[in-house]
Amino acid sequence: MAIVMEEHELRQLVQSCRFAARNGKIPDYIPALKKADPGLFGCVVCNGEKTITAGEVEEPFTLQSVSKIISLALALMDKGEEAVFQKVGMEPSGDPFYTLQALEEGRPSRPMNPMINAGALAVTSLLAGNSTEEKLGRLLAFVHELTENTSINICEETAQSELEHADLNLALCHYMKSHGVVHGNMEELLEVYIKQCALRVTCRDLAKIGSVIGRNGNDPATGRSIIPPRIARIVKTFMVTCGMYNASGEFAIKAGIPTKSGISGALVSALPDGTGIGIVSPPLDEKGNSAGGVKLLETLAERRKLSIF
Incomplete structure (x- = not known):
């Protein structure tokens, strides 16, 4: 399962997969990401x-939906499994990550899993803290601990751009509030969620996060426990079943690596031997996953027999 590879091999592989990025498209519904x-x-x-x-591993980008696995781990640590899974389900949805229809059709009317936007919003609502600032501070401190990089911060330009184009996510919040899934001020919940998505990282940070989860x-480096083992296992399971949105099943067959994507073109993978992989390539495929990054992971998994199945 371990990746035994020299740096020149990885460079050749990245170069050979760059063509796949040309099949993707930069998302245009958030102006800051369009840049x-x-x-x-x-x-x-x-x-x-x-x-x-x-x-280009030193270039910063925002976590976007990769942050969902981080907030899930923290919410489980804060509130426990029973409280979290009363608010959000455990099943793949097969729907786009922004779906509202799945909420309308569900009985009870709760998000099907923590990796779609509605589910991630419900999870974020469970983070401990008495204010927006306190919740964001705890989340940021957790990211600093996972990455050993205290320079990680919020990209305010991206956060503001997303806040100005967050009508659908706000609608998801209010719909869930009407069904008792979330409570309190929905604008404040949305702010915490959007700013967790706007945390600025590099590929090195993603790889470190993947390594912690995989271990x-x-x-x-130290062997110190940052996330309880059961919670890390839950997170990895959701990465496999829901981490690539409604392409999760196909990706599980083609690569079989626990992976979470974000619309910034970010991908983080966590292998059972503790290897973490961090990738960025912004052009997205039709499912909202990095076109070049997916090709790289599928190729790497095939060549190195990395599938967990």
């Missing part, structure tokens, strides 16, 4: 003992 460089392509593979890189929540 992304379509040629950006970086990958970091970290197993704790060795880190190899290829492409059952343990820091790869």
Whole structure:
């Protein structure tokens, strides 16, 4: 299962997969994300003992939906499984990540899983804290701990751009409030959610997060527990079943690596041996996943026999 690879091999692989990014499209419904460089392509593979890189790995980008696995872990640590899964289900939806229809059709009317937007909003509502600032501060401190990078912060430009185009997410909040899934001020909930998505990271940070999750929540350098093992297992399971939106089943067959994507073109993978992979390539395929990044992971999984199945 371990990736045994030299840096020059990874560089060759990244170069060979750059063509796939040309089949994708930069998302245009959030102005700040529309500014992304379509040629950006970086990958970091970290197993704790060795880190190899290829492409533009120092260029920052925002977590977007990759943040959903982080807030899920923190909410489970804060409130426990019973409280979290009273508000959100555990099943893949087969619907786009922004779906409202699934909420309308569900009985009870709760999000089907924590990886769609409605589910992530419900999870964010469970984070401990008495104010927006306190919740964001705890989330940011958790990200700093996972990555050992205290320079990570919120990209205010991206957050403001998303807040100005958040009508659908606000509608999801109010719909869930009307059914008792979430409570309180919906504008404040939306602000926490959007700012968690706007945390600015690099591929190195993603690879470190993937390594911690892959190691059952343990820091790869010190062995210290950051996430309880059961919670890390839950997170990995959702990465497999729901992490690539309504392309999760296809990706599980083609790659079989626990992975979560974000609309910034970010991808984080967590292998059972503790290897973490962080990728960025902004052009997205029709399902909202990084076109070049998906090709890279599928190729890497095939060549190195990395599927967990």
